[in-house]
Amino acid sequence: MATSGKNGTPPAARQVPERCAQCTDRAERLFCNLPEEAIERFDEIAMQISYPSRSIVFEEGQRAAGIFVVCSGQIKLAATSRDGRTMILKIAVPGDVLGLTATLNDLPYEVTAETLEPCQIRSVRRRDFLEFLSHFGDVSRHTAQVIAREYHEVFLDARRLALSGSAAGRLAQLLLDWARTGSCGKPELRFTMALTHEELANMAGTSRETVTRLLNQFERDEVIARHGASISILRPVEMERMVG
Amino acid sequence: MATSGKNGTPPAARQVPERCAQCTDRAERLFCNLPEEAIERFDEIAMQISYPSRSIVFEEGQRAAGIFVVCSGQIKLAATSRDGRTMILKIAVPGDVLGLTATLNDLPYEVTAETLEPCQIRSVRRRDFLEFLSHFGDVSRHTAQVIAREYHEVFLDARRLALSGSAAGRLAQLLLDWARTGSCGKPELRFTMALTHEELANMAGTSRETVTRLLNQFERDEVIARHGASISILRPVEMERMVG
DNA sequence: TTCCCACTGTGATAGCCATCACACCTGCAT
DNA sequence: ATGCAGGTGTGATGGCTATCACAGTGGGAA
Numbered sequence: 001m002a003t004s005g006k007n008g009t010p011p012a013a014r015q016v017p018e019r020c021a022q023c024t025d026r027a028e029r030l031f032c033n034l035p036e037e038a039i040e041r042f043d044e045i046a047m048q049i050s051y052p053s054r055s056i057v058f059e060e061g062q063r064a065a066g067i068f069v070v071c072s073g074q075i076k077l078a079a080t081s082r083d084g085r086t087m088i089l090k091i092a093v094p095g096d097v098l099g100l101t102a103t104l105n106d107l108p109y110e111v112t113a114e115t116l117e118p119c120q121i122r123s124v125r126r127r128d129f130l131e132f133l134s135h136f137g138d139v140s141r142h143t144a145q146v147i148a149r150e151y152h153e154v155f156l157d158a159r160r161l162a163l164s165g166s167a168a169g170r171l172a173q174l175l176l177d178w179a180r181t182g183s184c185g186k187p188e189l190r191f192t193m194a195l196t197h198e199e200l201a202n203m204a205g206t207s208r209e210t211v212t213r214l215l216n217q218f219e220r221d222e223v224i225a226r227h228g229a230s231i232s233i234l235r236p237v238e239m240e241r242m243v244g
Numbered sequence: 245m246a247t248s249g250k251n252g253t254p255p256a257a258r259q260v261p262e263r264c265a266q267c268t269d270r271a272e273r274l275f276c277n278l279p280e281e282a283i284e285r286f287d288e289i290a291m292q293i294s295y296p297s298r299s300i301v302f303e304e305g306q307r308a309a310g311i312f313v314v315c316s317g318q319i320k321l322a323a324t325s326r327d328g329r330t331m332i333l334k335i336a337v338p339g340d341v342l343g344l345t346a347t348l349n350d351l352p353y354e355v356t357a358e359t360l361e362p363c364q365i366r367s368v369r370r371r372d373f374l375e376f377l378s379h380f381g382d383v384s385r386h387t388a389q390v391i392a393r394e395y396h397e398v399f400l401d402a403r404r405l406a407l408s409g410s411a412a413g414r415l416a417q418l419l420l421d422w423a424r425t426g427s428c429g430k431p432e433l434r435f436t437m438a439l440t441h442e443e444l445a446n447m448a449g450t451s452r453e454t455v456t457r458l459l460n461q462f463e464r465d466e467v468i469a470r471h472g473a474s475i476s477i478l479r480p481v482e483m484e485r486m487v488g
Numbered sequence: 489t490t491c492c493c494a495c496t497g498t499g500a501t502a503g504c505c506a507t508c509a510c511a512c513c514t515g516c517a518t
Numbered sequence: 519a520t521g522c523a524g525g526t527g528t529g530a531t532g533g534c535t536a537t538c539a540c541a542g543t544g545g546g547a548a
Contacts, residue, residue: 081407081488089402101399104392110399133388137381144377144388148348151395154402155345155354158333161405162449163325165506167535196495205406207536212497244325409536411505440525451506456527 016071016120019043023071029095031069031146038136045128049121057098057113057121064102064109066125070094073119077111078202088202090153091116091195100147103129153181160204165244167206171214172242174204175224179233190232260315260364263287267315273339275313275390282380289372293365301342301357301365308346308353310369314338317363321355322446332446334397335360335439344391347373404448409488411450415458416486418448419468423477433480438473 017023021039026032034042046069051057057068060079075092089111092098102109103126124132133140156177164170179189195203197211204211218224223239225232233239261267265283270276278286290313295301301312304323319336333355336342346353347370368376377384400421408414423433439447441455448455462468467483469476477483 079403079407081409083409083488085407085409085488087403087406089399101392101395104389105396107396110396110403133385134381137378137384140381140384140388141377144384144391145348147388147391147395148345151345151391151398152349152351152354154395154398155333158398158402158405159323159331159354161402162331163323163329165325165327165329198495208496209498209537210535212495216497244327244329442525452526453507453528454505457505460527 016048018048020046020122025094030149031097031142032095034142035136035138038132038139041132041135042124045132046122046124049123051115051119051121053115053117055115057115057119058109060110060112061108064099064105064107064126066123067100067103067129068098068113069122069124070096070098071120071122073121074116075119076114076116076199078114079111086202087205088199089157097146100143101150104147163244166242167204167210168214168217169243170204170206171200171211172218172239174200175231175233176236176239176243179236189234189236190230192230194229260292262292264290264366269338274393275341275386276339278386279380279382282376282383285376285379286368289376290366290368293367295359295363295365297359297361299359301359301363302353304354304356305352308343308349308351308370310367311344311347311373312342312357313366313368314340314342315364315366317365318360319363320358320360320443322358323355330446331449332443333401341390344387345394348387348391407488410486411448411454412458412461413487414448414450415444415455416462416483418444419475419477420480420483420487423480434474434476436474 020026020032020043021036023032026034026039048071051073057075058065070092072094075096075098077089077092077098079087079089081087092113098113099109101107106126133143160170160173160177164173175193178191178193193200197215198208201208201211215224215226219226221238223233223235223242225234264270264276264287265280267276270278270283292315295317301319302309314336316338319340319342321333321336321342323331323333325331336357342357343353345351350370377387404414404417404421408417419437422435422437437444441459442452445452445455459468459470463470465482467477467479467486469478
């Protein structure tokens with residue numbers, strides 16, 4: 001299976017600093033971009049962990065133990081039904097925070113988090129995190145905003161599944177949603193998409209074979225083009241039209 | 245069309261106090277249950293509005309102007325696709341906050357909010373709300389938790405749509421999800437469900453006729469019972485089994 | 489090289505269910 | 519009482535697509 005996700009990143013975990021206070025990527029990461037004072041406290045309560053590729057960070061149904069901040073690497077978030085169907089919710093990238101909503105609600109984790117490559121992750125236990133929030137008002141505001149963004153992403157998933165009538169529509173919408181969010185900020189009509197067809201199918205709510213057929217058809221119809229693992233959306237308008 | 249939602253409430257808007265500080269229902273409402281000081285400030289920035297039945301509070305795609313707290317009445321939250329399909333996200337009840345995520349993200353409202361009966365709503369403009377948040381750390385924490393709960397609800401929607409293979413599965417799952425969340429706290433296997441089949445279909449991602457057929461079948465198979473507008477889930481285990 | 493394994497491509501088939509069509513039922517307004 | 523409008527019950531039909539089956543492909547390991 002391909003092991004790198006939506007937008008190209010190095011296949012191995014980059015070295016990350018010992019402490020968040022020294023992290024140079026902080027500024028561009030919504031959650032991490034905290035006031036000095038808060039970051040220092042965060043460094044006290046956070047634990048730095050390295051996960052090998054293909055390991056489970058936490059599992060759907062486990063009572064939430066705390067939150068996980070992705071420092072490097074990619075992590076697949078997926079939920080499974082009793083009869084073995086899988087829904088891939090998203091591929092988390094550095095800067096994403098996992099387990100926030102379950103931790104705040106004191107509910108079981110909604111999904112299983114599995115590393116797709118070696119990952120560096122900082123984790124904070126539930127109790128410490130809640131205390132951290134109540135001490136730093138700014139952090140609560142950041143957190144609210146981070147969850148708001150996650151909400152929006154899941155909303156798009158639900159919307160796509162409910163409103164994009166056909167498999168073609170859902171796949172087209174998925175690619176458009178990706179092009180729009182561009183993995184980090186700016187929309188880009190060309191992006192690297194190294195998921196397998198099976199994984200795409202699990203995100204679009206369809207089957208592996210249908211994804212294969214549709215991608216080929218999109219290419220024949222010249223609404224997309226593929227060069228290796230990268231995809232260009234040639235005619236976004238045409239694509240919108242297929243959605244429903 | 246029936247005008248009362250999932251769990252029985254008076255058909256007309258109850259009288260609500262002039263100011264939140266005097267509201268007796270505050271304690272049991274996650275968002276409203278704020279410290280004294282915050283409530284007073286909230287009363288200064290909030291505007292009390294009465295909406296008649298079947299009026300639009302805000303529309304999908306409008307740039308977020310602010311948040312809306314439901315004081316009385318029921319409000320349908322729905323998204324529509326270009327070709328006229330409708331997804332009903334939820335029926336909001338008193339205590340729910342609308343437009344939070346769009347306001348925090350500074351994005352357009354994700355859904356259209358339409359009153360199902362006369363409603364009392366308190367609204368706060370975006371700018372005032374953000375300032376309010378930055379002044380009261382506690383409120384940010386509350387807000388984060390409220391959004392976390394909304395996240396969980398949408399997640400269940402997405403999950404249901406993606407993983408509950410058949411229409412029967414999705415409808416069964418929808419009823420189970422409702423029974424579990426019980427509209428306010430405790431799970432109840434019997435609840436009032438006065439939505440039309442059309443509306444149910446729009447929540448379960450299926451068609452009106454299929455909902456009719458399935459409800460009848462569920463009743464024939466004695467997994468549910470109906471008395472007027474109320475539904476009892478007789479055999480929840482059997483129901484889980486249908487989900488997938 | 490050779491094997492192996494995961495991934496991709498493609499046809500055939502069958503089943504689900506959206507859609508159309510129409511009957512019926514109820515409450516409500518005229 | 520009459521008609522109307524919105525909601526519900528039910529059959530017939532066709533299209534989409536999941537699923538099965540199997541062939542082709544390409545890269546990594548031995």
